[in-house]
Amino acid sequence: MKELVASIGRAIFVGALLSLPFAASCSKSNGASTSASARSDEEIVRERATRWWECRLQRDYKSQYDLWDPAYKSKVNLDSFMAGMGSNIYYKYEIKNVAVTGDTALVTVEYVSKIGLRVPNLEPEPQTTETDQEWVKVDGAWYFKCPDNPFQAARDAASRRRKSPEKPAEKPAEKPVEKPAAEPAEKK
Numbered sequence: 001m002k003e004l005v006a007s008i009g010r011a012i013f014v015g016a017l018l019s020l021p022f023a024a025s026c027s028k029s030n031g032a033s034t035s036a037s038a039r040s041d042e043e044i045v046r047e048r049a050t051r052w053w054e055c056r057l058q059r060d061y062k063s064q065y066d067l068w069d070p071a072y073k074s075k076v077n078l079d080s081f082m083a084g085m086g087s088n089i090y091y092k093y094e095i096k097n098v099a100v101t102g103d104t105a106l107v108t109v110e111y112v113s114k115i116g117l118r119v120p121n122l123e124p125e126p127q128t129t130e131t132d133q134e135w136v137k138v139d140g141a142w143y144f145k146c147p148d149n150p151f152q153a154a155r156d157a158a159s160r161r162r163k164s165p166e167k168p169a170e171k172p173a174e175k176p177v178e179k180p181a182a183e184p185a186e187k188k
Contacts, residue, residue: 041100041142042099045098045107045142046095046098046107048135048142048144049107049133049135049144050095051063051067052064052067052144053090053093053111057090057091057093059085061081065078065081067144068144068146069136069144069145069146071145072145072146087115087117088113088114088116089113089115089116090112090113091111091113091126092111093109093111094109094110095109096130103137103138104145105134105137106135107133108130108132109132109133110128110129110130112126112128113129114126114127133145134147
């Protein structure tokens with residue numbers, strides 16, 4: 001009987017040990033705060049900003065809209081948002097820096113884009129722009145904050161735009177000036 005109790009005790013002990021990883025994985029999957037608290041706000045903002053830019057590159061505007069702050073979404077519905085998207089073509093981006101202060105973050109990003117409007121005889125060149133994007137923490141989640149004046153923000157970004165180095169203009173080969181041939185005089 002003593003041996004039976006000892007073997008049952010060992011089985012319970014081993015079973016408890018084997019169930020610990022399962023219990024730990026369930027607690028992590030049930031609460032976003034558990035996994036989020038293990039990561040810094042900088043990491044979370046960088047991840048969400050990366051997702052925001054990936055959506056922009058892939059023209060997945062619905063998913064990008066989900067990352068805009070709730071205050072913006074309360075003023076601009078999805079249909080209106082979608083109607084204003086798509087005129088620019090984005091090629092690549094690089095998140096240069098993420099600085100978090102309390103419930104706000106500043107994300108410095110460099111991206112390459114060009115105007116996507118088709119104009120006869122004009123093909124705009126891609127341009128590199130570096131800009132700062134503000135992110136805000138609302139109810140524990142980070143969102144891209146729409147600038148108070150998006151048109152001014154676009155002008156500011158354009159003033160920081162860096163163009164590709166220009167090629168020196170090639171000098172056309174000079175042609176000798178030909179004198180018009182004298183026409184034979186008409187005979188009377």
